């Protein structure tokens with residue numbers, strides 16, 4: 312949909328201010344909370360919030376509350392996104408101000424990654440007990456088995472495989488499997504678990520879900536179980552997971568429905584407090600997946616969390632037609 316001239320002027324005005332341009336450049340890298348933007352920009356939260364309000368009113372950014380935090384991302388609407396992308400593309404990639412912001416953002420990201428990595432290293436031994444704290448694990452696993460289908464699968468890829476629970480749950484249905492995780496402590500435990508379960512063709516790799524180095528369409532079953540809520544860029548991780556799904560194959564994302572257990576951020580390094588169906592569906596359809604199925608699993612106790620299983624497939628017939 313094209314813009315009216317008033318809308319175009321509103322967007323140009325909003326973008327035509329140094330801090331707001333810097334904010335747009337930062338949000339082009341990843342979705343960010345006000346606190347994080349304020350740290351990178353070196354400006355107070357109220358000041359940054361005022362800039363964000365103007366950008367949101369002009370339709371250049373979207374605001375989404377997540378528990379007590381509010382995140383911002385670039386607008387997904389075509390004209391607004393095109394205006395932002397084209398404006399940023401005109402700027403010299405070596406621009407000193409934006410380069411410094413990118414470095415500061417990388418610093419914030421590294422700090423977060425360091426805290427998450429220490430958390431997983433410290434908790435690897437206890438992870439199997441901790442996983443069940445807020446969920447009805449048996450019901451969730453039964454639903455995952457059902458959502459995956461009987462197979463047999465040529466290759467299962469489990470991204471953020473942790474102690475290997477999804478590999479031992481689903482591995483017997485796959486001829487080969489790969490588990491990938493950023494934590495070497497988690498991988499060590501997974502190796503022992505996978506061996507104890509007698510899964511022979513199961514490879515455990517150290518790697519980042521955002522850059523798996525696995526080939527396009529290498530798996531007919533990809534699972535991302537309780538990983539996205541730790542990530543700075545869950546949309547990019549979902550796109551990378553979808554990229555691995557072969558035509559006719561299936562992706563399962565298992566995570567929490569939106570919730571307000573704010574302590575999970577401070578004590579357990581969660582970044583996002585759950586995901587909405589529409590957010591996950593948008594990511595998966597952008598990545599070319601269809602046939603969405605959603606299952607909701609209520610918590611084991613009243614203070615627990617609802618687990619969601621979002622399933623989608625890469626349509627083999629459609630891929631043939633496009634090709």
Ligand SMILES: C[S@@+](CC[C@H](N)C(=O)[O-])C[C@H]1O[C@@H](n2cnc3c(N)ncnc32)[C@H](O)[C@@H]1O
Pocket residue numbers: 431442470471472473474475476477491492493494497518519520521535536537538541542
């Ligand atoms: C909550 S655990 C879930 C593990 C497993 N999927 C399960 O359900 O038991 C999250 C796992 O994601 C891994 N992880 C976090 N960020 C990652 C990243 N960027 N790339 C790969 N693994 C990551 C952590 O090391 C951890 O093992």
